[in-house]
Amino acid sequence: MAQAHSSAAHAHDPNVYYIPHGSRWPVVASVALFITMLGFASWLNEFSWGRPTFFIGLLTLAGILFKWFADVITESLRGYYNKQVDSSFRMGMVWFIFSEVMFFAAFFGALFYARQFAMPWLNGLGDRVATNSILWPGFSAGWPSNGPATIGGHFETVPAWGLPLLNTLILLSSGVTVTIAHHALKGGRRKQLLVFLGLTILLGASFLFFQATEYMEAYRELNLTLGSGIYGSTFFMLTGFHGAHVTLGTIMLSIIWLRCLKGHFTRDDHFAFEAVAWYWHFVDVVWLALFLFVYVL
Template sequence: MTEALERYFVPEPSKFPIIGAIALLLFGSGAAMWLNKVGAGPWIFFGGIAILIYMLFGWFGQVVRESESGLYGKNVDKSFRWSMGWFIFSEVMFFAAFFGALFYVRVLALPSLATGDNEALLWEGFTGAWPSSGPRAGDAFTPMGAWGIPAINTLILLTSGATLTWAHYGLLKGARGQLKLGLLATVVLGAIFLSLQIYEYTHAYSELNLRLDSGIYGSTFYLLTGFHGLHVTVGAIMLTVMLFRAIAGHFSAEHHFAFEAAAWYWHFVDVVWLFLFVVVYWL
């Protein structure tokens, strides 16, 4: 058995990759049709989501069963770690592009457009100051401040990172109750973060006149905070799955990479928020 685990486990041919490809095809084409007001668009879009959810449950369920049956050894564990590492790196590049766009606009584009005769190309009174609202009086908005919900959400995410680390320590020392309680606290804190962000968006639209189309400030604000909120949602779902698996008795001090992968992702989300809080809200 030990010799078998040292070899690389090769799973049987699976139907799930082609199912996932079909789901993404329906998802993308349905979204495009919906945006272009084609009647069947919403049905195709949600059909793609339903098939994607089926694929995720089936494929990840198969991986969990294989892991719990002892088929994965050190070589598979190493592959999982490299895969998750490269996935998080791709997410780092994803956000780097967004932060780069914000840096380019604030530090390079706006000051350059405010020099020489460039003002004539835009609108009267353009100064190149950040945030830029637009030429029409109705476009004026109030920028989002840092010391309120954003600061509270920062504290919430930092606390969630601590509770997740506490849960990990519980797993390493065999304290299952600490593992479950730490995971539950982390998921709850993630839900509170998302609830406050929804309230923040409602406040921005209704009282600050800050919308997605509020010039480059509105575009970058909602792009960065919205995609980060999406990542928090994904991370919370991952940790919820880890909680259910912990309740079912999965994981041991020696074998628990699924938990570690979710923890890596959550800590990545925490770090991105710290940069986002400073660059988008504070400065």
């Protein structure tokens, strides 16, 4: 039976599974997360202490995560992790990405439901004539919609063949560069690894810059906001959460680049690099679906 053990001498024993004892990070991270959410909720309810509490909790949580991941990296470099631990890390990352798939599926599902079911029903399709004649008489369904009675006000959609297309090409290119970097790592070509991984980070940052530019143009020139009916809500929720994932991925890639610079990975032992590459490819795939169903169709 696998048992906890902290000795590096037993790290490659298939019957030994390393488990750190007495780690304080789960407890203090939970406290910091509670403070963060308490501050955020209080900020939304306009308590004067809500905003500073939120940022104090957020900075504390960031510092804890930095130290926690530093401990994990140290344990890895000391040889505490064997094949069993590596397999559990891989399974954990697979399930994490699956949870992210379901997260975005919920928002895509909301978009699909609004377009394919709610809009026709409000228009009186089938046996739902009363929905149209009683609730919203005269409402004519069409996409994009600002809602019955035009509650979202007048707005224009973001053209798909401008910045969104450019960002699509940027993310597709970043998927190529991170793959080249991965092959360079497995081939022991450190200089090529650093160059192409650095290009991936640069492309990720460029994507975020152009998305911020798109948001400003949408808000100022197109009058498109979260309050612009169901279209505005789903547009900003999907693109906004995706942008948050790109931000996280870019940060992770930057950390991996620094670790590569320090020579932390070998040809056969580089799961941290692989995990971030998986995450980045996931972000690419989500954007392709988002570009098609939000911008094009």
